[in-house]
Amino acid sequence: MHNIFVYCEIDEGQVADVSLELLTKGRKLANELGCKLEAAVIGHNLKGIEKEIYPYGVDTLHVADDKRLAPYTTLPHAHLVVNLFEKIKPEVALFGATSVGRDLAPRVASKMRCGLTADCTSLVIGDHKDNKSGKEYKSLLYQIRPAFGGNIIATIINPETRPQMATVREGVMKREIFDKTHKGSLKTIKAADLLTDDLFPVQILERHMEKKKINIKASPIIVSGGYGVGSKENFELLNELAEVLGGEVGASRAAVDAGYADHERQVGQTGVTVRPKLYIACGISGAVQHTAGMSESAKIIAINNDPGAPINQIADYSIIGNIEDIIPKMIKFYKKNTK
């Protein structure tokens, strides 16, 4: 069995969150398949980077360090990744669905002539039987993603080609340290020998990057609170639920005005408009100024002690009761059902 591979992206000198999330997922898949987890970091000034990566359970880390490799440009990174794939022949290869990953992964997949699925929301191991040929495939990667503007969920497989490639957005998978003391082995990619001048047609002339901000718009899950949450302490419960589910916290204007949350988290006409796949509205009555910013969410859960609150009319599920009771239970049963 060949291994699981994760391309680790570097963001402001550190391994990007999305890459750590993928390593967490990759480690679980490797355990399930009984194979190893490999990763690559390609960039410059990477000394000591393995210390950030090993705790996530990486067995072999490939490092290419060269000043021409940062900031990222497509061709040299693609060349090194393809070269590595031809050597280590991974079973599965995961990339972040970022500006970099979505530029790099298709170029690599085209060169390898293998299948790639973008923006997966779930990755599961499963078998497959081809109805036409009757051929059976063991332990394929099911790449599950929304398609058609989020109106369908498709399960994609790559039965014949390797690696089975997928990209995943930041915040979709959970990030979890595997073992603080875990040590892998470091392999140096001899970048200077592999990089040729023709890989650098694109020159970066200028770059303006902003510091990382809270961006609740990009979050697939939003746990949002209104004035009905009642206190800053109760808002802490929303943070806990958001963290467990891998989402962000949002707020109504009334909650922001009451000082429960920062303005940058405000959803609605005077805040941001969001379309997550799950919106959990806690203690929000559902005034139009708020619902205008969230009514296109794919699924809405309203938690409210008022059965007549307008939010219940647009919710898929209305839970009637107090958030102090309900949120801890949601956390408990989420953990129980995901084990």
Add this chain to the structure above:
Amino acid sequence: MSFRIIVLAKQVPDTRNVGKDAMKADGTVNRGALEAIFNPEDLHALEQALLIKEERKDAEVILLTMGPPRAAEIIREALYRGADKGYLITDRKFAGSDTLATSYVLSMAVKKLAPFHLVIAGRQAIDGDTAQVGPQVAEKLALPQVTYTEKFTEIKDEEVTIQRRLERGVETVSTPLPALVTVHSSAAQCRPRNARLLMKFKHARTISELQEETKDYTEMLNNKPYLQIDEWGVSDIDAGEEQLGLSGSPTKVKKIENVVFAAKESIVLSSEDNDIDRLMKELIDSHVVG
């Protein structure tokens, strides 16, 4: 030699306006119920090409689309806005192509139009949102790629300078030509149809469309050959059949689940353990939470 720009575009179902009848009872997409539109980011791509044409008298804008016969509609839309010519790549054998097979077909068609300076495409199409076809076409043609283009800041004969829109910032890059560029939705909106061009091209037709017409176009086409939209199949682009359609597609769809609800019904739950347990199970099983 003209400064040739090839715009890659796709006709897509308008997934932003999905109605109740968008899904069939068996859970498959009812394409007939969705309006077919010019993929929004491909319109941004067309606009970038037209802006270059305003700047350079020698620029020639060619629209290339792969799709069923009706995709000729977006070629006419491009002609109404200022494109010089369009090609429809259509063949039953293309059916079932994933992004890899699609990029193979497009790259073979682009080769037929060589020599060219720029290939410009939208970043992604709204029916799949993969953003894969652009970079994959670039790889197949061994071209440099510049994704997420917001604007061209300089156009020279052998080099362009481009401002890119990244997740958390902007980057300005230069690339030698020829190159492939994908355009981000933050780029300039496409201009509307031009009334004069609309009159000129409203009778532009592909061969397949002419076979459906009751009116006789023979004389019109003899007088105005620009009304003939070229249609290319597998053999016209010298494509290898094993690399296209289902056989050229490494990804297979194993399962499709419908998440459109015919009528939104609200389920009322209590704060009792069994209600919350059931809810969390449902959310996990339907992949809403992972």
